[in-house]
Amino acid sequence: xxxxxxxxxxxxxxxxxxxxxxxxxxxxxxxxxxxxxxxxxxxxxxxxxxxxxxxxxxxxxxxxxxxxx
Numbered sequence: 001x002x003x004x005x006x007x008x009x010x011x012x013x014x015x016x017x018x019x020x021x022x023x024x025x026x027x028x029x030x031x032x033x034x035x036x037x038x039x040x041x042x043x044x045x046x047x048x049x050x051x052x053x054x055x056x057x058x059x060x061x062x063x064x065x066x067x068x069x
Contacts, residue, residue: 009041012041013041016044016045016046016049017048017049018045019042019049020050021049021050023050029046040058040059
């Protein structure tokens with residue numbers, strides 16, 4: 001298992017972009033973490049890297065059961 005440590009929002013988004021570019025079509029990715037852990041920030045990058053999805057349209061999934069990007 002690889003581990004990445006990000007020290008800023010910019011690094012977290014960049015890591016998400018790299019991860020998104022490695023995903024195969026129809027991949028399923030699950031996220032677990034405390035509030036404020038950076039899940040949404042990472043997903044902003046992931047959505048951009050995978051599908052060139054605009055970061056400003058990615059919302060926090062805290063009160064949503066399913067977000068499809």
